[in-house]
Amino acid sequence: MRPPKLAKSLLKVLAWRKDKAYLGDVEEIYLLRVESAGGDSANRWYRREAFRSVPSFMLDSTRWSIIMFKNYLKTAVRLFTRDMGYSLLKLSGLAIGLACFVLLMMWVWDEVGWDRFHENARFIHRLESNSPAQPGPLIPHLKTNYPEIAAGVRFFSSSPLVVRSGDKVFDEDSFVLADPSVFDVFTIPFIAGNQATALAELNTVVLTESAAKKYFGKENPLGAVLTVENQFEVRVTGIVRNPPRNSDLQFAVLGEFRILSRFREGYETHWGNHEYYSYVRLAPGAEARSVIPKIARTVMDRDPGQSNPLTLVPLDRIHLYEDGAIRYVAIFGLVAVFILAIAACNFVNLTTAKSGVRAKEIAVRKVAGADRRQLIHQFLSESVLLSLGALLAALTAVALVLPSFAGVTGKDFTVRDLFEPKMMMFLVGTALAVGILSGAYPALLLSSFRPAGLLKGGSPGPGRFSGAARFRKILVVTQFAISTILMISTLVIYRQLVFVRDFNLGIQKENTVILQAKEPIQKSRETFVSRLTSRPGVVNATFVSSPPWNVLNYASGIEWEGMDPALKPGWAFVATDDRYLDTLGLTLVAGRNFPTTQSVEEIPYFIVNQKAVEVMKLKNPVGARFSLWGWNGTILGVVKDFHFRPLREDLDPLLIFVFPRIYSLVLVKIRPLNGNTPEVLAGIEDVWNEFVPGTPFSYEFLDTAYGRNYRAEQKMGREFRTFSFLGIFISCLGLIGLAAYVAERKRKEIGIRKVLGASLPDILGQINREFLGPILLSNLVAWPAAYWAMKAWLRGFAFRSDIPPWTFFASAAFALAIGVLTVSFQSFKAAREQPANSLKCE
Amino acid sequence: MEMLSKLEELVLISVLKLKTEAYGTSIYTHIVGLTGQDATVSNVYFPLERLVRKGFLLAYQGEPTPKRGGMGKRYYRITKSGLEALQENRAVNLAAWRGVAALIKHAEV
Numbered sequence: 001m002r003p004p005k006l007a008k009s010l011l012k013v014l015a016w017r018k019d020k021a022y023l024g025d026v027e028e029i030y031l032l033r034v035e036s037a038g039g040d041s042a043n044r045w046y047r048r049e050a051f052r053s054v055p056s057f058m059l060d061s062t063r064w065s066i067i068m069f070k071n072y073l074k075t076a077v078r079l080f081t082r083d084m085g086y087s088l089l090k091l092s093g094l095a096i097g098l099a100c101f102v103l104l105m106m107w108v109w110d111e112v113g114w115d116r117f118h119e120n121a122r123f124i125h126r127l128e129s130n131s132p133a134q135p136g137p138l139i140p141h142l143k144t145n146y147p148e149i150a151a152g153v154r155f156f157s158s159s160p161l162v163v164r165s166g167d168k169v170f171d172e173d174s175f176v177l178a179d180p181s182v183f184d185v186f187t188i189p190f191i192a193g194n195q196a197t198a199l200a201e202l203n204t205v206v207l208t209e210s211a212a213k214k215y216f217g218k219e220n221p222l223g224a225v226l227t228v229e230n231q232f233e234v235r236v237t238g239i240v241r242n243p244p245r246n247s248d249l250q251f252a253v254l255g256e257f258r259i260l261s262r263f264r265e266g267y268e269t270h271w272g273n274h275e276y277y278s279y280v281r282l283a284p285g286a287e288a289r290s291v292i293p294k295i296a297r298t299v300m301d302r303d304p305g306q307s308n309p310l311t312l313v314p315l316d317r318i319h320l321y322e323d324g325a326i327r328y329v330a331i332f333g334l335v336a337v338f339i340l341a342i343a344a345c346n347f348v349n350l351t352t353a354k355s356g357v358r359a360k361e362i363a364v365r366k367v368a369g370a371d372r373r374q375l376i377h378q379f380l381s382e383s384v385l386l387s388l389g390a391l392l393a394a395l396t397a398v399a400l401v402l403p404s405f406a407g408v409t410g411k412d413f414t415v416r417d418l419f420e421p422k423m424m425m426f427l428v429g430t431a432l433a434v435g436i437l438s439g440a441y442p443a444l445l446l447s448s449f450r451p452a453g454l455l456k457g458g459s460p461g462p463g464r465f466s467g468a469a470r471f472r473k474i475l476v477v478t479q480f481a482i483s484t485i486l487m488i489s490t491l492v493i494y495r496q497l498v499f500v501r502d503f504n505l506g507i508q509k510e511n512t513v514i515l516q517a518k519e520p521i522q523k524s525r526e527t528f529v530s531r532l533t534s535r536p537g538v539v540n541a542t543f544v545s546s547p548p549w550n551v552l553n554y555a556s557g558i559e560w561e562g563m564d565p566a567l568k569p570g571w572a573f574v575a576t577d578d579r580y581l582d583t584l585g586l587t588l589v590a591g592r593n594f595p596t597t598q599s600v601e602e603i604p605y606f607i608v609n610q611k612a613v614e615v616m617k618l619k620n621p622v623g624a625r626f627s628l629w630g631w632n633g634t635i636l637g638v639v640k641d642f643h644f645r646p647l648r649e650d651l652d653p654l655l656i657f658v659f660p661r662i663y664s665l666v667l668v669k670i671r672p673l674n675g676n677t678p679e680v681l682a683g684i685e686d687v688w689n690e691f692v693p694g695t696p697f698s699y700e701f702l703d704t705a706y707g708r709n710y711r712a713e714q715k716m717g718r719e720f721r722t723f724s725f726l727g728i729f730i731s732c733l734g735l736i737g738l739a740a741y742v743a744e745r746k747r748k749e750i751g752i753r754k755v756l757g758a759s760l761p762d763i764l765g766q767i768n769r770e771f772l773g774p775i776l777l778s779n780l781v782a783w784p785a786a787y788w789a790m791k792a793w794l795r796g797f798a799f800r801s802d803i804p805p806w807t808f809f810a811s812a813a814f815a816l817a818i819g820v821l822t823v824s825f826q827s828f829k830a831a832r833e834q835p836a837n838s839l840k841c842e
Numbered sequence: 843m844e845m846l847s848k849l850e851e852l853v854l855i856s857v858l859k860l861k862t863e864a865y866g867t868s869i870y871t872h873i874v875g876l877t878g879q880d881a882t883v884s885n886v887y888f889p890l891e892r893l894v895r896k897g898f899l900l901a902y903q904g905e906p907t908p909k910r911g912g913m914g915k916r917y918y919r920i921t922k923s924g925l926e927a928l929q930e931n932r933a934v935n936l937a938a939w940r941g942v943a944a945l946i947k948h949a950e951v
Contacts, residue, residue, distance in 0.1 A: 018887075024906070024913030025866030026883050031909055032867070053884035060888060 001034045003027065004043050007050035014050075014057040017064075068374070069381060075361070076382045083354070086737060090350045091390055093733040094434070097343020098387075098394035100726055102427060103405055104336035104719075106398075106413055109423060111329045114246045114319035118187040120281050123150070125288055125312035127278045128322075129299060130570060131554065132313075134278040136260075136267035137302075139179065142295060148286035151184040154276040156260050159664055160516055162695045163253065164227040165215040171696045174211075174252035175228075177260050185281045186249055192222055193238025199256040206238035211252040226253075229519065230694065232262060245411060248319060271302040272629075280312070288312045306556060307570075327796075328712060335723055338482045340430075342727050344438040345475040346734035351383070351442040352468045353741040355449075363451040375447035383439025384432060391431040441471065472738065473774045479731040480778035480815055481785070486724030487811035488786035489793075492803055493717040496794065499801035500710055506642030507548060508585030508669075512702035513684065515666040517543055518692045522663060529579070531687045532668060537680035539671050542583040543663040545575035549706045551644040555655060560616050560635075561625045571612065572644065572652055573628075575659035581607075581639065583669045591622035591637030594658055604633025605657065610641045612653035628655070643799075646709040650798040667702065728815065732822045735771060739823040742770050743830035750830055751838035763831035764824050775819045779812045786811075843930045844896065852876065853889045854928055857899060857918045865904065865915040866890075890918060898924030 003026075015022050026049060033042035080087040118124060127134050127142075139152040160173040180199040182188070190198070191209060198206050205226065212221045221236045228234060234255060243250050260267055267273065282288060296309040313322060320326040365375060398405075399415050406412045417423070445468055515521075521528050522543075529541045546553045556570045563569075578594040580586070594605055606626050613621045624635045641651055670680045685697045707714075743750075750763055758766075787803060794800040846854065856872045857864040870886045873879075893899040904915035920928070 019916055020913045021866060021903075021916030022883065022887050024910035024915060025870065025887075027911040027913065028867045028909055029870060029883065032871075049882050049884075052882045056882075056884050056888055 001031070001039050001042065003030050003046045007047045010050045011053065014053060017061070068378070072378045072381050073385070075378075076385060079358075079382075080386075083357075086350070086354065086740070089733055089737050090347060091386060091393065093346040093350070093730050094343050094387060094390035094438075095393035095397065096726060096730055096733075097340050097346070098390050098431065098434070099397045099401075100339040100723060101336045101430065102394055102398045102418070103401075104332050104339070104723075105426070106417060106423070107411060108329050108333050108336065109426075110246045110411060110413075110417070111325050112320070114325070115248055115315050117244060117247070118315065120185065120187070121315055123282045123284065124185060124315040125280055125282065126315065126318055127280065127310055128313050129274075129306060129308040129310050131274065132277050133274045134276055134310075135271045135274050135299060135303065136264075136276055137269055137271055138299060139276075139278050139280070140268070141298065142280065146291065146294065148283055148291045148294075149280045150283040150286075151181045152278065152280040153179045153182045153185045154257060154278050155182075156257070156263075156276055158263065160698070162229050162518075162692075163215070164230070164694075165224070168215065169694060169696065170214065171698055172253055174250065175255065176251035176253070177255045177257050179257045182254070185279055188243075188249075188254075189241045191239045191241060195238070198238040199254070201235075201237070202256070202258055203232065203234045204237045205234045205253050205255040206240055207236055207254075208240055208242045208252055210242055212236075212239050214252075232259075234259065246319075271299065274299075274303075274306070279315070282312075288314065304557065328716065331716065331793075332719065335486070335719070338486065339723055339727055339730070340434065342479045342482050342730050344434055345479045346730055346737075347383070347387075347434075347438040348441050349472050349475050349734050350737040351439075352445055352472060353738055355442065355446055355468065358446060359449055362446055362449050366449075366451040372447045376443040379443035379446055380436060380439045383442070384435030387431045387435030387438070388428075391427060395427075445471075476731075476734070476738070476771065476774040477778045477781065479727075479734060480775050480819070481781040483724060483727040483731050484778060484782035484811050484815050485786045485789070486720060486727050487814065488782065488807050489790055490717065490720040490724045491807040491811065492786075492790040492794070492801075493713065493720055495801045495804075495807070496797065497710065497713055497717055500647050500713070500797075500799075501707075503643075503647060503799060505706075506586070506640060507644075509549075509702045509706050511670050511672065512583070513668040513670060513681070514547065514700045514702055514705060515668060515684070515688070516698070517663045517666050518695060520691045521666065522660070524691070525577070525660065525663075528666070528687070528691060531690065532684065535680070535683035535687065537670050537673050537676075538683065539669040540579055540583045541666055541668040542579040543577050543660065544580065544665050544667060545573075545659070545662040547665055547705060548574070548584060548642075548644055548667070549702070549709055550646065551654065555628060557629050558655070559627045561618070563616070569615070569653070571655045573655040573657070574644075575657060575662050577658055577660075580656065583667055584642075586642055587640045588637045589640050591635070593637060599659055599661070603658075604628070604631040605636040606633060607637045607639055607656040608635055609639050609651075609654040609656075611651045612655065613638055615653050628657070647799040648797050728818055732818060735819055735822045736826050738771070739767060739826035742767055743827040747830060747833075747838045750833070751835040754835040755839070760831050764827060767827040767831070768820055768823050771819055771823050772816075775816055776812075778815070779808075782811075783808050844927050845934075846927060846931050847889070849885070850889045850893060851928075851931055853886060854893060854898060854920065854924060858920050858925075858928070862917075862919075864918045867915075869918070893924070894918070897921060898927050 011023060011026065026046070030042055030046050033045050115121065126132055127138065134154070136154065139154045142149050143152050156177040158175045158177065160171050161175045163170050163172040163175070178199070183195050183198065188195075190206075193206065198204065207215065207221060215221065215226065216224060221239060224236050225233050226236065240254070264273070264275075267276075282291065292311050296311065299306045299310055300308070320329065362375065365378075370378075395418065398418060402413050402415060402418065525543055532538050532541050551572045551574055553573050554570045555573045558569050558571055574580070578596065581588065581593055588607075589610060591607070594607070596603070604627070606628070608616075608621065608626075616624075618624050621635050621638055626633055626635045639654075639656065643651065644654060645652065668684060670677070670684075672680050681699070684699070688695075688697045746767065750758075750766075753763060753766070786808070790803055794803070852873055853869060856869045856876075860868050860872060866883065866887065869890070870881070870883050873886060874881055890899065890901075894901050898921060899918045900921055902917050902919070904917050906912050906914040
């Protein structure tokens with residue numbers, strides 16, 4: 001008879017640390033039972049025995065772990081305080097690494113969580129064709145015809161509007177219109193007012209908390225009235241929470257959609273005007289996959305200008321994938337892991353370097369009966385304890401620097417974001433993992449020492465120390481490789497930023513002021529321009545439909561002489577006047593400028609860029625027949641190519657024509673007298689006040705606006721700079737510890753060398769040689785990796801700088817110099833010591 | 843003095859009674875026979891080890907036998923301080939139980 005297998009293995013596992021006699025007893029009793037009561041009864045008894053013993057064994061093992069843990073804790077604290085400087089070095093390296101990790105992860109966390117807070121997030125989709133802007137009738141049409149679409153909402157983001165509350169006037173640049181169903185699609189918590197009726201009535205708005213405070217101070221805003229553009233009034237029907245930072249849905253004032261009739265005609269019926277971002281919430285159970293084919297042709301069938309099918313993009317993909325944030329999430333996530341890896345390498349290095357000190361303790365523990373498992377357990381709990389301590393220090397540090405970090409990330413994090421439960425769980429988990437991973441090698445190494453040799457004061461066993469030394473060198477190589485990669489990347493990113501800044505865009509962006517084309521200005525354009533140019537220092541002014549740094553208007557429905565009908569081109573366009581070319585310093589390579597500022601409806605003249613000519617494949621573009629939206633006209637001139645999109649993108653065809661109805665901005669070219677820009681601006685403000693009194697004067701410079709195109713890259717440059725320096729710094733903390741260790745081990749050797757006539761530089765060189773190799777070797781890894789990574793990054797730019805060899809040499813030289821300095825500084829004391837002192841002992 | 847738990851007391855008495863034959867199986871069988879309780883071997887094993895740590899018992903290794911799956915016996919023997927502890931506990935027990943029988947007999951519930 002044999003006892004049941006499962007129960008037997010359970011008992012074995014439970015009693016693995018106990019005396020074997022226990023299992024023997026159970027077996028013997030089992031056999032006695034077999035004899036007295038039979039096999040079945042004995043088996044039953046055995047199983048009961050095994051399972052009922054679980055609690056007492058668990059209790060027993062917990063009790064022992066606590067006792068041993070107390071002992072480990074005591075040893076750890078003693079060890080920490082015995083060599084305080086060294087321990088602090090170890091702790092601070094890890095703490096800085098963790099702090100960097102926390103900061104970067106907060107950013108990544110925020111990006112990944114973009115717009116996911118909406119309760120229905122997984123049912124919400126954005127309607128897209130070639131762009132996310134859709135015609136006005138689309139949403140009502142979909143809502144009535146497709147039961148799969150539970151709710152839909154259109155948005156219109158107005159250009160800045162002048163909003164007045166009593167005697168307070170603001171230029172509101174976040175005035176958004178939406179259908180009342182917006183609350184049915186998105187989660188927008190109300191503080192006051194009724195969500196169900198909030199935007200149902202004509203001319204009603206809801207305000208965010210901060211907007212309510214801005215307009216009404218401490219008064220109750222519910223039912224209060226705001227005057228918009230001095231033309232119409234809206235009533236406040238609700239107060240909502242400020243939209244979270246990580247959301248595309250940003251507004252200060254959210255008005256009901258029919259207010260749009262003040263700005264647009266026929267938006268409810270006109271399928272040709274693609275202007276409104278539209279979202280739908282699918283009914284539960286409806287699959288986007290099966291809805292898309294049904295709605296795909298909705299716009300194409302009604303607007304001949306639209307040649308792209310309609311599709312649904314899930315809300316949680318928009319920010320990360322459609323807007324490309326995933327690239328930066330990946331890059332910063334990688335940097336975070338890199339920095340943490342450097343810090344973990346440090347930790348391992350500093351722990352194993354000091355293993356000689358612990359050799360005796362390990363030997364005594366082993367002699368007293370500790371098995372390897374227990375020792376590993378001990379060292380792991382030590383490193384986990386230390387890494388949790390480091391996390392505590394890191395969190396404190398992060399909480400302190402968080403406000404200044406906003407400048408680096410462009411996100412205004414608060415301490416509350418840091419201590420968010422999920423984030424905390426993730427961070428504690430990371431700290432535990434780092435503790436276990438970085439404790440694993442020291443634990444395995446230290447627990448493998450052989451007590452006999454150690455207690456005699458000799459070697460811990462064949463190859464133990466030299467193996468550890470090799471491993472430490474590999475870690476130093478890793479640390480410096482990562483630091484060098486970060487440094488090279490920083491240099492390349494900065495070079496590209498300078499390249500972009502100094503790039504000849506083919507446009508004169510200096511000394512140009514951008515103003516909003518408010519309605520009164522729009523109405524009397526010629527007078528406005530002549531009043532402006534009569535002011536000293538103002539050279540010229542032009543009206544435009546879209547800003548020249550980022551032309552986002554695309555026109556379909558284009559045709560030219562001899563066009564391949566299958567082509568269906570969509571071109572960027574600017575509607576402007578005859579002063580456009582002059583104001584921006586653009587030159588014509590053929591043909592002439594617009595003769596008058598008469599609209600394209602009256603005289604359909606077009607100017608195109610060189611790229612457009614190339615695409616049209618016309619030999620004599622000037623005078624060629626060209627038509628847009630059914631206006632048949634001619635090409636009047638060809639303008640030299642200039643960059644009207646960020647340099648990430650290649651040159652595209654551009655269409656320029658006169659069409660005052662859609663002007664939105666005024667560009668004013670100034671020539672400051674003796675560099676006195678404020679005086680010129682004051683002149684412009686005077687004219688502004690003449691035309692739109694009571695509207696706050698606001699302006700921007702064109703070159704600043706251009707700079708905005710590269711905000712993400714600038715941020716990345718700043719972060720890489722910060723983190724590459726921190727990476728180097730942490731690596732150097734490790735070097736300090738290692739150098740101290742080497743200097744101490746070589747104390748006698750240094751003494752003898754000095755007696756034999758070695759000079760101070762000789763000794764320093766001797767110690768430095770230990771680290772020179774690994775640091776130089778790290779370039780072997782870093783250079784190809786950095787080259788490959790930066791090549792990939794630069795590929796994101798249609799116009800890019802190169803990666804010159806000096807960036808590699810400079811980074812390597814810097815790392816080396818810092819390394820040598822650190823090691824020399826640390827070993828200086830050892831090298832200066834009198835040989836008499838170091839040699840006399842024993 | 844060291845107060846013993848009921849189980850420790852029983853285990854200690856069993857070891858004393860079993861003389862040179864006191865090991866896991868015999869102690870377990872003895873106690874189960876005495877109490878009629880359905881105890882597990884570990885219920886006996888942990889008090890045994892506790893008593894060893896307290897110095898009331900000493901343990902020594904015996905020969906392995908085939909009946910035990912090749913595992914050796916762990917014999918226990920009571921020490922001098924074990925005997926003293928037993929003595930003291932017995933005195934306490936006797937004192938505590940004095941007159942209880944009569945009380946139980948006449949008690950009204």
